[in-house]
Amino acid sequence: MIAEAGHYALVLALGLALIQSVVPMLGARWGDLALMNVARSTALAQLLFVGASFTALVMLHVTSDFSVVNVFENSHSMKPLIYKITGVWGNHEGSMLLWVSILALFGGLVAAFGSNLPLTLRAHVLAVQAWIASAFYLFILLTSNPFLRIANPPIEGRDLNPVLQDIGLAVHPPMLYLGYVGFSISFSFAVAALIEGRIDAAWARWVRPWTLLAWIFLTLGIAMGSYWAYYELGWGGWWFWDPVENASLMPWLAGTALLHSAVVMEKRNALKVWTILLSILTFSLSLLGTFLVRSGVLTSVHAFATDPARGVFILLILCLFIGGSLSLYAARASSLKQGGLFAPISREGALVLNNLFLTTACATVFIGTLYPLALEVLTGDKISVGAPFFNLTFAPLFVPLMIAVPFGPLLAWKRGDLLGAAQRLTAAGIAALIAIAVLWAWTRGGSSFAPLAIGLAVFVIGGALTDLAERTGLFRLPFGTTVQRARGLPRAAWGTAFAHAGVGIALIGIVCETTWNSEYIGTMKPGDVAKVAGYELKLDDIGQRQGPNFREMVARFTVGLDGKSLSVMTPSKRNFTTRGASTTEAALLTRGASQLYISLGDIAADGGIAVRIYHKPMVLLIWFGPVLMAFGGFLSLSDRRLRVGAPKPAKAARALQAAE
Amino acid sequence: MRRALAAVALALAVSAGAPAFAVQPDEIMADPAKEARARELSRELRCMVCQNQSIDDSEAPLARDLRVLVRERIAAGDSDRQVIDFLVARYGEFVLLKPRFNPHTLLLWLVPPLVLVGGGVALWRFGRRRPAASAAATSGAHLTPEEESRLAALMSEEAPEERRT
Numbered sequence: 001m002i003a004e005a006g007h008y009a010l011v012l013a014l015g016l017a018l019i020q021s022v023v024p025m026l027g028a029r030w031g032d033l034a035l036m037n038v039a040r041s042t043a044l045a046q047l048l049f050v051g052a053s054f055t056a057l058v059m060l061h062v063t064s065d066f067s068v069v070n071v072f073e074n075s076h077s078m079k080p081l082i083y084k085i086t087g088v089w090g091n092h093e094g095s096m097l098l099w100v101s102i103l104a105l106f107g108g109l110v111a112a113f114g115s116n117l118p119l120t121l122r123a124h125v126l127a128v129q130a131w132i133a134s135a136f137y138l139f140i141l142l143t144s145n146p147f148l149r150i151a152n153p154p155i156e157g158r159d160l161n162p163v164l165q166d167i168g169l170a171v172h173p174p175m176l177y178l179g180y181v182g183f184s185i186s187f188s189f190a191v192a193a194l195i196e197g198r199i200d201a202a203w204a205r206w207v208r209p210w211t212l213l214a215w216i217f218l219t220l221g222i223a224m225g226s227y228w229a230y231y232e233l234g235w236g237g238w239w240f241w242d243p244v245e246n247a248s249l250m251p252w253l254a255g256t257a258l259l260h261s262a263v264v265m266e267k268r269n270a271l272k273v274w275t276i277l278l279s280i281l282t283f284s285l286s287l288l289g290t291f292l293v294r295s296g297v298l299t300s301v302h303a304f305a306t307d308p309a310r311g312v313f314i315l316l317i318l319c320l321f322i323g324g325s326l327s328l329y330a331a332r333a334s335s336l337k338q339g340g341l342f343a344p345i346s347r348e349g350a351l352v353l354n355n356l357f358l359t360t361a362c363a364t365v366f367i368g369t370l371y372p373l374a375l376e377v378l379t380g381d382k383i384s385v386g387a388p389f390f391n392l393t394f395a396p397l398f399v400p401l402m403i404a405v406p407f408g409p410l411l412a413w414k415r416g417d418l419l420g421a422a423q424r425l426t427a428a429g430i431a432a433l434i435a436i437a438v439l440w441a442w443t444r445g446g447s448s449f450a451p452l453a454i455g456l457a458v459f460v461i462g463g464a465l466t467d468l469a470e471r472t473g474l475f476r477l478p479f480g481t482t483v484q485r486a487r488g489l490p491r492a493a494w495g496t497a498f499a500h501a502g503v504g505i506a507l508i509g510i511v512c513e514t515t516w517n518s519e520y521i522g523t524m525k526p527g528d529v530a531k532v533a534g535y536e537l538k539l540d541d542i543g544q545r546q547g548p549n550f551r552e553m554v555a556r557f558t559v560g561l562d563g564k565s566l567s568v569m570t571p572s573k574r575n576f577t578t579r580g581a582s583t584t585e586a587a588l589l590t591r592g593a594s595q596l597y598i599s600l601g602d603i604a605a606d607g608g609i610a611v612r613i614y615h616k617p618m619v620l621l622i623w624f625g626p627v628l629m630a631f632g633g634f635l636s637l638s639d640r641r642l643r644v645g646a647p648k649p650a651k652a653a654r655a656l657q658a659a660e
Numbered sequence: 661m662r663r664a665l666a667a668v669a670l671a672l673a674v675s676a677g678a679p680a681f682a683v684q685p686d687e688i689m690a691d692p693a694k695e696a697r698a699r700e701l702s703r704e705l706r707c708m709v710c711q712n713q714s715i716d717d718s719e720a721p722l723a724r725d726l727r728v729l730v731r732e733r734i735a736a737g738d739s740d741r742q743v744i745d746f747l748v749a750r751y752g753e754f755v756l757l758k759p760r761f762n763p764h765t766l767l768l769w770l771v772p773p774l775v776l777v778g779g780g781v782a783l784w785r786f787g788r789r790r791p792a793a794s795a796a797a798t799s800g801a802h803l804t805p806e807e808e809s810r811l812a813a814l815m816s817e818e819a820p821e822e823r824r825t
Contacts, residue, residue, distance in 0.1 A: 235717055237717060240712065240717075352783060356776070356780060359779065363775045367772070368768065381764060382752070384706045384712070384753075384754055384757050385757070385768065386706060387703070387757060389758045393772050523686075601684070
């Protein structure tokens with residue numbers, strides 16, 4: 001009954017989406033307010049029905065109704081409640097339902113909070129949202145229905161893939177989807193602007209918070225996924241340049257570029273045509289990511305060919321939306337007037353440079369991810385493109401970008417003073433040189449690359465601090481004035497500084513972890529001591545434990561430093577009986593920003609156990625950086641200008657247009 | 661990422677039954693310098709039955725065989741290049757995680773620099789063309805007193821938001 005209700009609610013949502021696709025467009029064409037306002041009601045109703053459908057699936061999983069295929073294949077009655085819930089999106093059908101739920105959520109948000117939008121713009125935006133929604137509802141209903149029943153229900157389910165039975169699954173996919181799908185809003189705004197053939201600074205002011213929101217979630221989602229892989233997969237890697245990771249990195253790079261170009265558009269009314277294109281590309285890359293992950297094309301081109309229903313359907317959606325929006329762009333972009341002039345050396349110029357490098361980085365990931373697929377389809381040749389390729393091509397792109405980052409905020413709009421900016425960055429530059437010199441002396445004979453890279457990171461962080469110091473007049477003005485100015489400083493300025501410092505901090509983490517990571521690999525017996533990076537790890541004993549739906553072998557290590565005992569670490573290996581699969585649960589000990597990491601291997605015939613111990617210096621900074629970036633994003637989002645400022649300039653813009 | 665995890669889990673379930681380690685203690689070479697070389701090389705080589713994993717990271721038995729093979733070649737006195745050539749001769753280009761530069765991979769290697777250079781040139785040309793066109797466009801633009809006053813009103817409205825711009 002619940003399954004049927006959920007299914008029916010989804011069908012109704014499709015019906016609503018189809019209405020929303022057409023009626024508001026007609027309303028906007030005929031200037032009919034009532035028809036345009038239909039979009040608002042349908043968007044909210046869609047949210048209600050999709051929400052009901054999603055809730056139905058959650059209830060089926062929670063009550064372990066194994067008469068539903070999706071529950072039978074991915075759940076187990078003994079599974080802890082949290083994993084029963086997160087298991088809803090730990091499979092293809094459920095994750096697609098989450099995808100459309102989030103899409104409906106964003107549509108509902110625009111409907112609910114978009115009352116300050118011009119009516120035609122809102123009608124168009126919601127109509128475009130509904131096109132996307134209709135396509136994906138159809139996809140779910142026709143190829144990936146999560147509510148299908150089994151004729152003869154089994155007593156027990158097959159359990160969820162044990163690797164996914166982790167708190168990471170509760171956070172990572174929803175965050176990532178909030179990011180992916182959030183970019184649909186900027187896409188819809190871009191298409192709506194192209195349909196209307198009109199775009200102004202107020203448009204950018206509406207688009208920017210939505211883009212920022214999506215970007216924040218995508219940043220956190222990627223970072224969370226990276227940390228999850230780090231502790232769950234058991235060999236301490238945190239980024240693998242896996243096609244699935246690349247699929248999320250591409251929209252992130254394009255979205256970061258979009259954020260910056262939207263700033264130029266909002267402030268200076270320039271880069272309109274480019275911002276529109278980036279909005280389209282960012283969401284297109286999100287769709288591409290969905291296609292790559294959901295079609296099975298990555299596992300093997302042949303797997304895709306043997307069961308093509310889903311893949312071909314998403315490919316059609318992909319072609320329809322990307323092709324359609326780009327054609328519309330080609331036809332209409334020339335009618336958008338360019339405005340806002342600037343010299344090459346200016347804040348705009350710096351942001352354009354940022355866009356150039358981020359777009360190139362995005363293109364690099366794109367070609368690296370898709371080239372092997374394309375080559376195999378076209379010629380049958382198989383090649384691999386992995387981490388060494390990306391490290392080689394990606395790093396050179398980021399070095400100039402990082403050098404440029406501190407200059408951007410210090411340059412004035414329209415025409416900047418590069419020499420002046422450089423002078424103001426002297427302190428940051430000196431800090432960077434000191435960092436390089438100290439590290440060089442300290443690690444003499446080691447890698448020469450690491451000190452330089454950390455110097456660069458220090459420069460970026462120093463640049464962010466310089467920007468704040470300049471804006472508040474720190475050291476130049478009396479302290480009281482500084483505090484006052486700091487209070488008056490727009491939150492967006494704080495946000496920029498935090499986000500940029502986050503980039504530098506992440507870089508420090510990445511460089512430290514990859515350069516000074518120490519590891520111990522060996523077979524240990526109870527009583528043995530391993531020495532890693534000055535720590536002594538003594539294996540006390542190995543025991544067995546019974547979990548709710550697994551058995552685990554737990555090893556107990558006592559960690560000591562300089563003869564003093566610090567802590568106990570208990571890495572384990574879990575065996576999940578239902579799937580006959582096992583996972584390694586690494587033990588982590590955090591010391592400052594560094595971590596000790598132990599993961600277990602097999603027991604040898606002589607009773608020894610294979611053990612891998614790492615000391616990863618500054619590793620937490622890798623994820624602290626993105627968290628800081630996201631925090632900067634939140635600060636910027638809470639800026640007064642974006643909270644309450646939007647309606648006023650909108651009216652002003654309209655009034656000016658009337659005057660023209 | 662989730663799919664990657666799933667794929668890894670699948671690979672584990674299919675290949676080993678119980679997951680072993682990436683580099684096993686018994687594989688490690690006695691000479692630390694040679695072991696370091698072996699690890700470096702392993703990171704460049706793909707475990708062919710896995711999804712995008714190097715043999716250094718992978719737990720599959722095939723990856724173990726390849727790791728042992730790499731160490732055998734190093735022990736036999738091969739240079740890094742000879743080891744790679746040996747593996748490519750045996751398993752094809754697919755084993756390399758960083759494809760070689762050849763006609764097949766021309767586009768792959770050239771796209772990043774071409775996008776960067778192409779984008780840079782386009783920007784430069786765009787920047788050179790704009791000032792001339794814009795000078796003509798803005799030279800005659802004077803605001804009427806009414807527009808001036810509205811502008812002043814707007815500016816004061818937005819004044820607190822950013823002083824330095």
